[in-house]
Amino acid sequence: MADSRLRIERPLSPHIQIYKPMLTMTMSIVHRITGAALYFGTLILAAWLIAAASGQASFATMQAVLGSFLGRLVLFGYTWALLHHMLGGIRHLVWDTGRGFGAVERELFAKLTLGGSIILTVLLWIVAYAVR
Numbered sequence: 082m083a084d085s086r087l088r089i090e091r092p093l094s095p096h097i098q099i100y101k102p103m104l105t106m107t108m109s110i111v112h113r114i115t116g117a118a119l120y121f122g123t124l125i126l127a128a129w130l131i132a133a134a135s136g137q138a139s140f141a142t143m144q145a146v147l148g149s150f151l152g153r154l155v156l157f158g159y160t161w162a163l164l165h166h167m168l169g170g171i172r173h174l175v176w177d178t179g180r181g182f183g184a185v186e187r188e189l190f191a192k193l194t195l196g197g198s199i200i201l202t203v204l205l206w207i208v209a210y211a212v213r
């Protein structure tokens with residue numbers, strides 16, 4: 082019969098205190114956060130559509146809420162989250178083809194996702210205000 086008091090040395094799983102934070106790890110976490118943020122932003126979009134279908138008074142109220150400084154800030158964040166999540170999805174699509182797993186490619190994809198989402202968000206809002 083084996084002695085149950087013997088201690089078996091097993092390797093420990095690495096955890097957050099061992100890993101050095103990297104851009105790709107941070108981008109993975111941000112991708113998950115933007116996915117959750119899109120859920121709540123879509124509720125705002127649905128509320129706006131419901132207000133539009135409910136009549137002029139409710140639509141005007143919703144427009145006033147979303148047109149306020151705080152409302153526009155939330156919409157700006159929603160736009161960034163949408164574009165960031167989309168670019169992250171494209172990055173994952175490329176990875177699904179078996180490409181882009183090298184250290185240099187991973188870092189490049191992370192930088193392009195972050196920079197691209199910021200640039201596209203600003204450009205989209207500039208165009209929206211110019212057309213408005």
